[in-house]
Amino acid sequence: MKDLSIVIPAYNEAERIPETLESIAAFLAERRDAGHVDELIVVDDGSADNTAEVVERTRHDFASLTVLRSARNIGKGHAVRTGMQKGTGQLRLFLDADNSTDVREFDRLMAAADAEPIPPAVIIGSVAIDGADVTTSQPGMRSTLGAIGNRIIQRLVLPGISDTQRGFKIFTGEASDAIFRRCSTDGWAFDVEALAIAQALGYHILEVPVTWEHREDSRVNHADYLSALLDVWRIRKDLKADMSAGRYAHAGDQQS
Secondary structure (H helix, E strand, O other): OOOEEEEEEEOOOOOOHHHHHHHHHHHHHHHHHOOOOEEEEEEEOOOOOOHHHHHHOOHHHOOOEEEEEOOOOOOHHHHHHHHHHHOOOOEEEEEOOOOOOOOOHHHHHHHHHHOOOOOOOEEEEEOOOOOOEEEEOOOHHHHHHHHHHHHHHHHHOOOOOOOOOOOEEEEEHHHHHHHHOOOOOOOOOHHHHHHHHHHHOOOOEEEEEOEEEOOOOOOOOHHHHHHHHHHHHHHHHHHHHHHHOOOOOOOOHHHO
16 A cells, blocks of 8 residues: 555646656655655546656656546546545645646645644645635636636535535545546536535545646637536435435544
């Protein structure tokens, strides 16, 4: 078993992922010197470019690198789910391939977790709480759509969580196994599903401010917001049905 599994979902990221891989390689090298045994898992979600080949060329920079390839583009949710289930780390972090939040924010999240009286099973990076630093904001329309969507998500599914969509989240290995085997959302709303299942299982979720930079070449377009909200409605219905049927054993009760 590894100490930390880092999972990167990637779709047509050949141009942007080298910067992210360089940052992660330096971070993991420092952890390796401190005695940690970690792994990096990159899930190529059916890229039309040479993303997988670009990642493979950095293999010598990592003690443990796994590249998983989908035959076709399925969605970010599928890629994250695949990587998190493949990981063996006691902690499992997924982050975006565009390096919008640098891997070193991991230490910030873990320091916040260590200060908690109840150890959190899920630690999420947030730009919607005090202490967050947004170095480059999203364009106006995208920011507005995101804010509206977040209010809907909180009202329908996740009350009390200010920012569900940031691509920087840590799960304990036990929580990751319990949550992601229950997930089925392949699209952008997968974060909502994972966090809703975490809540249903009774896991303690901690939201921590991070530094985040909007990247212009985002893979999200305006139509994706509507699709994600439709998924949120489905997630709400499925979750209520599963709760009514008693399908959730409260695995995290001892932590909450």
